[in-house]
Amino acid sequence: MQEYDAIVIGSGPAGEKGAATAAALGKRVAMIEKNTALGGASTNTGTLPSKTLRETALALTGMRARNLYGVDLSLRREANIRDVMYHETQVKARERARVLDNIRQRGVDLYAGAARFLDANTIETGRIQLRAEKILIATGSSPFRPPEFKFEDDRIHDSDELLEIESIPKSLAVIGAGVIGTEYACTFAALGCDVHLLDGRDSLLPFLDREISLALEKALSLDLRIQFHKNEMVKCCDSEQPGQIHLGCASGLKLSVDQVLVAAGRSSNTASLNLEAAGVTLGKRGIIPVNEQYQTNIPHIYAAGDVVGFPALSSTSAAQGRLAMGHAFGFLERSRMAALLPTGIYTIPEISMVGETEETLKAKSIEYLVGRANYSENARGQIIGDCKGFLKLLFRKSDLKLLGVHVIGELASELAHTGMMVMLADGGAELLERACFNYPTLGDLYETATHDVVLQCDLETRQSMQGD
Numbered sequence: 001m002q003e004y005d006a007i008v009i010g011s012g013p014a015g016e017k018g019a020a021t022a023a024a025l026g027k028r029v030a031m032i033e034k035n036t037a038l039g040g041a042s043t044n045t046g047t048l049p050s051k052t053l054r055e056t057a058l059a060l061t062g063m064r065a066r067n068l069y070g071v072d073l074s075l076r077r078e079a080n081i082r083d084v085m086y087h088e089t090q091v092k093a094r095e096r097a098r099v100l101d102n103i104r105q106r107g108v109d110l111y112a113g114a115a116r117f118l119d120a121n122t123i124e125t126g127r128i129q130l131r132a133e134k135i136l137i138a139t140g141s142s143p144f145r146p147p148e149f150k151f152e153d154d155r156i157h158d159s160d161e162l163l164e165i166e167s168i169p170k171s172l173a174v175i176g177a178g179v180i181g182t183e184y185a186c187t188f189a190a191l192g193c194d195v196h197l198l199d200g201r202d203s204l205l206p207f208l209d210r211e212i213s214l215a216l217e218k219a220l221s222l223d224l225r226i227q228f229h230k231n232e233m234v235k236c237c238d239s240e241q242p243g244q245i246h247l248g249c250a251s252g253l254k255l256s257v258d259q260v261l262v263a264a265g266r267s268s269n270t271a272s273l274n275l276e277a278a279g280v281t282l283g284k285r286g287i288i289p290v291n292e293q294y295q296t297n298i299p300h301i302y303a304a305g306d307v308v309g310f311p312a313l314s315s316t317s318a319a320q321g322r323l324a325m326g327h328a329f330g331f332l333e334r335s336r337m338a339a340l341l342p343t344g345i346y347t348i349p350e351i352s353m354v355g356e357t358e359e360t361l362k363a364k365s366i367e368y369l370v371g372r373a374n375y376s377e378n379a380r381g382q383i384i385g386d387c388k389g390f391l392k393l394l395f396r397k398s399d400l401k402l403l404g405v406h407v408i409g410e411l412a413s414e415l416a417h418t419g420m421m422v423m424l425a426d427g428g429a430e431l432l433e434r435a436c437f438n439y440p441t442l443g444d445l446y447e448t449a450t451h452d453v454v455l456q457c458d459l460e461t462r463q464s465m466q467g468d
Contacts (some may be wrong), residue, residue, distance in 0.1 A: 234389065267286050358394065370392060
């Protein structure tokens, strides 16, 4: 029996940052990881691989170069799978090494193997038993596999398996237009694949501001030639014969494609933990319910990251892991989640948002003004060749406080952070007007969009005075 102050199960963002936080507070920490590669899905099958694959697709196909110079600078041969995966492999290896180095530097003891609860304080891994007063479950999630798809067929993939394909398909059906499905649809379309994107909803990524969602759908259709099939539910998948796979939908739509990606959500990795022995309750698809401090129904057992469900982002998972262990050991500065959490979606074009949308503001009956600035009218936007991107700011009408930031275009996920910091400072148009941005930069879009709103206010004031 090995005694610790804290045991962390899983080495993804939540587990790594949680373990590092506890160790920094002077606690003796053990980490258990069942996979040979550290870093969880974020490093190995999800966030970094998919985003790296996107960048590789843009580079190999010369998409950015065509926009910049008006000429085709793409490879004059078909890119093989080694071309596409080379950079992804390098990025994963470096991130795994970084995670291991961080754990070692913090003095965290690493145990290789699966974890299984014996009671609420004792965990078994292999033949070793570990005991601690605090436990953090950060085991992540795995792709959900609907029973109608035969995943043993090497032409049918979940989002983890897709990274192991042996060749780039000529046609691909993506079942599920959530974030993961849409991101992969863009990447494979950029690589020259004929992509069909099927979803049971009538809009693309409906949590986005409606204007951004429509702009993304237009870009996917016109620029990448992705065929988007709305309100479609796949009822059958015939993969019995060699060659193409045949899909049948409830509407009667039939499709024949070379390969299929099923992006039907994810399930928490909790089945093998024997949580019954610890008394921890579970929700749908193995999700662990937690409170604001990420405590389970057993107060000294915490859970963070994908295993607790939405929003299931690498950034939020890391923050949750820090918060959980900060709370566990009385470090109050680490016991509150950030008031605003940004969302970055690595489609082509890229999207990012933080705060309110027009739809949520209308639902709350909050009067607002919209400020817009187009990449095409920005010097840096012209330099990088993005003529379709734009920044959209939502201000409360009464005091011009910034309530929402929405960006579609190159470097959107970087650009959104400026607005997030203004919002965290409870600022708005007055603060942004005082700011001086480097030129030429995309940051200068904030000045343009804010000036747009100030002019609207000035015009409304003048019209009101004339009316009086």
